[in-house]
Amino acid sequence: MAIEIKQVETDGFKMKYCTFGTGSKTIVMIPGISLLSTMMFADTTAMAYKELWDDYTIYLFDRREDMPDIYSVHDMAFDTARAVKMLGIENAYFFGTSQGGMIIQVIAIEFPELVSKMVLGSTVSCVKNLESKAILKKWVELAEAGNIHELNISFAEDVYSENTFRRFKRAISAMDRMVKPEDVRRFIIMSKGIHDFDIRDRLNIIHCPVLLIGSKKDKVFDLARMKQTVDILGCESYFYDDYSHCVYDEAPDYKLRIKKFFDK
Secondary structure, three states, X not given: OOOOEEEEEOOOOEEEEEEEOOOOEEEEEEOOOOOOOHHHHHHHHHHHXXXXXXXXXXXXXXXXXXXXXXXXXXXXXXXXXXXHHHOOOOOEEEEEEOHHHHHHHHHHHXXXXXXXXXXXXXXXXXXXXXXXXXXXXXXXXXXXXXXXXXXXXXXXXXXXXXXXHHHHHHHHHHHHHHOOHHHHHHHHHHHHHOOOOEOHHHHHHOOOOEEXXXXXXXXXXXXXXXXXXXXXXXXXXXXXXXXXXXXHHHOOOHHHHHHHHHHO
């Protein structure tokens, strides 16, 4: 199977995306920060969500091309919403992980007509805590120093559980040679874009059904911050006892939880 990478073009930017699944209902999927574009792993991502194919058509979006040097989560959300509108998508189900979850929270606030339901994966509505800032600062410093190998390893250790990291450490190290200067630039911009993100005072605008799924052992966004988002939204939640920030890649029943929520 080969997923076709497509491109939506507005009067201000271009954004890559791909689609998979054949269902009548639509899911818009927005990933978190990564050193390599999610489009490079479109086939793998599509297969990971194969149990949703029969009922849903899934649109997986990248960030915009030619990112400006300063590019906040709000900027990302407005650009993604424009791309979604250009494709004629509305009243869809949204699923976002990490920074992608922040983006869809902003979209639900600013463009409620686009969002029917949303699943937030390992994300928060506020990053004003020292733990998250320390991790983001470390990633940016390694990227700015051009220390790609250490960044790859450090990033993986921070987002995956120890067992998963050990299993895939060799493959993670092999990714070093795939990283290009533009990838590093985009990674730095995306990481800095989270700085001081805080929309807690606007969450009451969101009225669509929401499910937040996370891990109690998340090292990037702590459990208390995720629960704070749940409490403000008054939404459903589920927290795994194990795994880590990328629980959406690790827990075998994660996709079924998404499907069950969207099927209701």
